[in-house]
Amino acid sequence: MRHVVPQSAPEPKPLSEPVLLILTSLAAHPRHGYALIKDIELLSSGRVRMSTGTLFGALRRLLEDGWIERFEQDDTSRQKQAYRLTGSGRRQLKWELDRMRELTRAGLARLRAAEA
Amino acid sequence: MTRVFQFCLILYPRGHRDQFAEEMSQVFEQAAAERRAGGLAAYFRFAFAEIAGLVTGAAWAWIAPQRAARAAAEKYSHLPGELADAQRRVDANVAAMVHAIANHQFERARQLSNEERIARANLDTLRQKYGDEFGMTC
Numbered sequence: 001m002r003h004v005v006p007q008s009a010p011e012p013k014p015l016s017e018p019v020l021l022i023l024t025s026l027a028a029h030p031r032h033g034y035a036l037i038k039d040i041e042l043l044s045s046g047r048v049r050m051s052t053g054t055l056f057g058a059l060r061r062l063l064e065d066g067w068i069e070r071f072e073q074d075d076t077s078r079q080k081q082a083y084r085l086t087g088s089g090r091r092q093l094k095w096e097l098d099r100m101r102e103l104t105r106a107g108l109a110r111l112r113a114a115e116a
Numbered sequence: 117m118t119r120v121f122q123f124c125l126i127l128y129p130r131g132h133r134d135q136f137a138e139e140m141s142q143v144f145e146q147a148a149a150e151r152r153a154g155g156l157a158a159y160f161r162f163a164f165a166e167i168a169g170l171v172t173g174a175a176w177a178w179i180a181p182q183r184a185a186r187a188a189a190e191k192y193s194h195l196p197g198e199l200a201d202a203q204r205r206v207d208a209n210v211a212a213m214v215h216a217i218a219n220h221q222f223e224r225a226r227q228l229s230n231e232e233r234i235a236r237a238n239l240d241t242l243r244q245k246y247g248d249e250f251g252m253t254c
Contacts, residue, residue, distance in 0.1 A: 034143045034146045037143065037147060052121075052143050052144045052166055052169060053169035054173060057173040057177060063215065063219065064215055065214075068218065069217070069219070070220055072220075081139060086218070
């Protein structure tokens, strides 16, 4: 019979670009679907224009994973249904940004060493 | 174009449509209005990208649950049958609870929490029966 090693908290996996952009966009405050598309375009300097299908596919997965939650907006905008980060989503985003910072630091150090 | 978009939404599984179809149509209409102002060529590029995104998104919406089910089956394959079932029930309960909370269905979440307590007690009993060898965490 095989032995089962008790599982510890799993190491988070690197995030896909759409997920990273959505979580980053929601980091400041809740947004509804169209506001997310516009903000992601702005965040990526116009490079990423997420289609509606891609956006809502990612939102569904994020809701299922509990990284974001629905949020009723009180304003008068047409779309009252917004999304916001949960504590778990914020932790995932922070982990990914830390990972990218480490990678950037290591990459720059190697470039500097090669140029010196 | 909005009608074509709304028609393409039938490609999605029912659950996804119930949850997002109306919202997706609203987002599409807002984006389309903006792109229309940018000229016909820009609008057609946008429309093509949107329909392609919908088709791809719908395909993933069908495939993802099957992949998850396969991964779950592998996850429990080393456990004896009744222990695997009990573990699967607890995991499914937790996932459903997270989903309910994320969608602000708090009454449903409370009900799932009660069910989860019972399922976890059953799992603990089975773990004792099978001993430490299968004392995996959940």
